[in-house]
Amino acid sequence: MSLHLRPARVLDAGAMGDILYGFQAEVYGGPKLYSGAETIADCGAMIERGWVTVAEAAEGVAGFLACDGLEICALYVAAEARNAGVGQRLLDAAMQGRDRLRLMVLEQNAGARRFYRRNGFVEIARSDGAENDDGLPDITMEWRREGAR
Numbered sequence: 310m311s312l313h314l315r316p317a318r319v320l321d322a323g324a325m326g327d328i329l330y331g332f333q334a335e336v337y338g339g340p341k342l343y344s345g346a347e348t349i350a351d352c353g354a355m356i357e358r359g360w361v362t363v364a365e366a367a368e369g370v371a372g373f374l375a376c377d378g379l380e381i382c383a384l385y386v387a388a389e390a391r392n393a394g395v396g397q398r399l400l401d402a403a404m405q406g407r408d409r410l411r412l413m414v415l416e417q418n419a420g421a422r423r424f425y426r427r428n429g430f431v432e433i434a435r436s437d438g439a440e441n442d443d444g445l446p447d448i449t450m451e452w453r454r455e456g457a458r
Contacts, residue, residue: 310393317361324370325352364395374399381412408457416446
């Protein structure tokens with residue numbers, strides 16, 4: 310899959326919202342926590358803050374990563390683009406020029422936890438989810454460049 314990484318544009322919010330909404334349906338199964346419009350609005354807000362890099366394939370946006378300083382706020386890949394290196398390319402780009410990164414991942418998202426561990430992230434804290442938007446247990450993970458303090 311040929312990919313081009315670039316800063317997100319306002320018009321990417323719809324495609325990003327579709328990816329995020331699809332993930333929400335996979336993970337939660339039942340009633341949605343957020344509507345499609347709410348996920349698009351959230352994506353638009355991240356774009357406006359300048360946090361988002363998208364991975365664009367010939368078919369359109371294949372995934373995106375939102376990073377606020379040292380915190381990865383979101384990393385999602387379209388279902389049809391998974392296991393093709395999209396998430397890896399986005400994460401590699403986020404690691405460039407940084408000595409550390411931190412993120413929170415839902416405890417039930419075993420695939421994402423494996424992905425982050427393969428990339429050198431380690432668990433530093435756990436939460437019962439009382440303070441996150443999802444209300445689900447989560448894990449805080451951190452990556453440090455070798456030799457960085």
